[in-house]
Amino acid sequence: MPADADCVFCKIASGQLPASIVRQNQTWMAFLDITPLSEGHLLVIPKDHYLTLSELPDEVCGQIGSALPTLGRALIQVTGADGFNLLQNNGPVAGQVVPHVHFHLIPRRHDDGLGYRWNAGKYAPGREADVISAFRNALA
Amino acid sequence: MPADADCVFCKIASGQLPASIVRQNQTWMAFLDITPLSEGHLLVIPKDHYLTLSELPDEVCGQIGSALPTLGRALIQVTGADGFNLLQNNGPVAGQVVPHVHFHLIPRRHDDGLGYRWNAGKYAPGREADVISAFRNALA
Secondary structure, X not given: OOOOOOOHHHHHHHOOOOOOEEEEOOOEEEEEXXXXXXXXXXXXXXXXXXXXXXXXXXXXXXXXXXXXXXXXXXXXXXXXXXXXXXXXXXXXXXXXXXXXXXEEEEEEOOOOOOOEOOOOOOOOOOHHHHHHHHHHHHHO | OOOOOOOHHHHHHHOOOOOOEEEEOOOEEEEEOOOOOOOOOEEEEXXXXXXXXXXXXXXXXXXXHHHHHHHHHHHXXXXXXXXXXXXXXXXXXXXXXXXXXXXXXXXXXXXXXXXXXXXXXXXXXXXXXXXXXXXXXXXX
């Protein structure tokens, strides 16, 4: 897929814009987020331009997936963090700002002030069966 | 890696506990979260027991990664959501509750009340160079 001429992550992938790259190969690149949620916050992107996870080819997403454990261990080693989050946002409603699919790796510490405003719910009686049926049809 | 006899996700993976499974293969399983943040909230787990992303074998994480685009498309098709988040928490400090690595796929809608308490920062002058150097050493 050709680069998007207006996309900041395509410009980083092609070297037109600088970035603090920690590791890359032909398919993906990992670099420091310039507005980190915490020190050592990494972004992992495919070098080719795809909008969201849904458009990413399985093979590319598999390659990124297989790199995540090593990047996670490096992040803990470098930052001494107590844990980390993998976060990937699809669509403006989900918090996606740059329209080129990217994975956040976010070091976490006790009392870092980061967190969610996410409250768990429950399915109404019978509703879970409808949802599972719809998923199985969609994946059949 | 053997199952952990006390682990609820190992019990789901082995069939000892029921779950609303949407897709699985020999390596991983995707099922409905029973306390969903929104309708259609999925969990994806490796069938073998690993605590966090850092311990997950690259090959297993790559297989899960390659399944995510299809699961994301199914999630949008089933729920009609406007977007979704992929979230994966490592360590209690990062919000991990079940000590068996798992990936959340969370459908998002406008005004759903979900969100972050995460404010972006900036590196102090010179600090970014130190961090990138540490990462490159860790990954060398």
